[in-house]
Structure formats: structure tokens, C-alpha cells
Amino acid sequence: MFGMIKNSLFGNTEETEYKLLSSETKDGVSFEVRRYDAAKYAVVSSEGRAFDQVTGELMRKLLMYIGGSNEPGEAMGTAAPVIITVYPRNDGVLSRRLVVAIKIPSVYQPSPPDPTDSAIRIEERPGMTVYALQFGGFAGESEYRAEALRLTRTLGETAPFQRKQYFCCSYDPLKPYGRRNEVWFLQEEP
Numbered sequence: 001m002f003g004m005i006k007n008s009l010f011g012n013t014e015e016t017e018y019k020l021l022s023s024e025t026k027d028g029v030s031f032e033v034r035r036y037d038a039a040k041y042a043v044v045s046s047e048g049r050a051f052d053q054v055t056g057e058l059m060r061k062l063l064m065y066i067g068g069s070n071e072p073g074e075a076m077g078t079a080a081p082v083i084i085t086v087y088p089r090n091d092g093v094l095s096r097r098l099v100v101a102i103k104i105p106s107v108y109q110p111s112p113p114d115p116t117d118s119a120i121r122i123e124e125r126p127g128m129t130v131y132a133l134q135f136g137g138f139a140g141e142s143e144y145r146a147e148a149l150r151l152t153r154t155l156g157e158t159a160p161f162q163r164k165q166y167f168c169c170s171y172d173p174l175k176p177y178g179r180r181n182e183v184w185f186l187q188e189e190p
Contacts (some may be wrong), residue, residue, distance in 0.1 A: 013078045014105045015171070021129065029154040031133045033187070038127045040109055041083075041101040042066065044094035044120050048096050051141035055084060056101040059173050065120050066095065070113035079103045081182065087165070092149065094141055101125070130184040131161055139181040144168040145184045161185040 005182065018034040025031075044061050046054045059082050068075040104112045104122070112122050133151040137143065148166055167184035181184040 011173075013080050014103075014171065015080045016100060016103050026154050027063060028160075029133070031130065031131055031151060031154065035129050036127060039091045039102045039125060040112055041117065041118055041123050041125050042104060042112070043101045044117075045099040046097070050096060051084075051098060051144075052087065053092050054098070055100065056139075057100075058084075058140060061117055061120060062100060062102045063174075065115050065117065066105070067118050067135055071116065072113050074113060076105045076108050076113070079105050079188060080171040082171075082173055083164055083184075084168040084170075085099070086144070086168055087164060088145075088148070092145060094145065096167060128185040129189070130167070131159070132157060132181045132182050132184050134180065136179055136181065138179060139168070143181070147181075147184075151183055151185060155185070159185075160188040 016036065016039070017038045021033040021035055023030070023032050026172060041127070042062050042065050044058050046058060060084065066076045070076075079102050080103075083101045085101070086096050086097045088096055101123070115122070129174075131151060133147055133154075135143070137149050139147075162185065165186065167186070169182040169184060171180040171182075173179075
């Protein structure tokens with residue numbers, strides 16, 4: 001646990017790189033369109049528990065993994081953002097299924113250390129293009145849902161994005177103030 005805290009607070013944070021395709025403002029709402037390359041992620045999932053009940057626990061598991069709870073016991077530095085995949089129902093309420101992921105830092109991408117926690121798996125994720133909306137503060141389910149609704153309304157009904165899932169991103173989950181959060185909608189490829 002100390003390794004996770006030390007790593008998160010004092011380690012180097014590697015922010016996931018992307019190519020900015022556009023920066024737009026519609027109806028006073030600013031968002032970006034970004035392209036992320038394929039990469040390996042540490043992933044843990046949950047079914048049956050609400051977003052606010054389980055996200056902290058799942059984030060801790062991933063931060064412990066990159067903080068040294070892995071086969072060589074090596075602290076890898078930290079990576080941002082922590083990405084939570086959620087699956088909204090038709091009424092906008094999030095289902096009780098979610099997947100939390102953190103990108104493996106670049107130096108470990110070719111051969112990520114094996115996790116010591118059997119709930120964590122290493123997954124190769126394909127490249128993706130996202131619509132990204134940034135906001136600050138402490139973010140739980142209600143804040144992410146509100147921002148997702150704002151992005152949905154801004155993009156409109158004809159925008160080519162997946163509506164069955166979206167990503168809730170936290171760039172600094174252990175920071176007590178000045179937090180950066182984002183909602184990402186996955187653009188459907190033509």
C-alpha cells in the first residue's frame with residue numbers, strides 16, 4: 001500500500017499521448033477530438049456493484065499493480081488517465097457493469113510485469129478516436145452522467161459515436177484538489 005501511495009504522489013506520471021484532431025466549441029461547450037494509439041493496459045472489472053461503491057477499490061488495485069504489486073515487485077511510475085468504461089441504460093443510469101483500466105507505462109509496454117492480483121489482466125487495446133470533454137472537481141457517477149449528457153447534447157443525434165458505452169477518465173484520483181476529469185465518447189469508424 002505504501003508503494004502505491006509513494007508511487008502515485010512522488011513518482012513520474014506518464015500521461016497517455018494522443019494526436020489532437022480538432023478542438024471545437026458548440027453552444028458554449030468546448031471539446032476535443034483525439035486519436036489514441038493501440039497500447040497495453042492493466043484492466044480489472046466488476047459486475048453487480050454501483051459505480052460509486054466500487055470504482056475506488058478497482059482504481060486502488062491498478063495503482064497497487066503499477067506501484068509494485070507485480071511479479072518483480074517493481075514500481076513502474078504512474079500513468080494517466082485511469083479509464084472507466086461504463087455501460088449506460090436507455091434512461092442514462094449506469095448499469096452495474098464497469099471496466100477500469102490504466103495504460104502500462106511506455107518502458108513496460110513490450111513486456112508488462114505479471115500482476116500478483118489475479119483480478120487484474122493485461123489487455124491489448126486497439127487505437128481509438130474519441131470526443132473528449134474535460135471538467136474538474138471530485139467526480140462520481142452523477143458528475144460523469146451529467147457531463148456525458150452535456151457532451152451528448154453538444155454533439156447532437158447525428159454525431160458518429162457509440163452510445164452503448166463511454167469512458168469516465170480521472171487524471172489524478174489521489175489529488176485532494178484541482179482534479180482533472182474527462183468523459184470520452186468512442187467515435188465510430190467510417
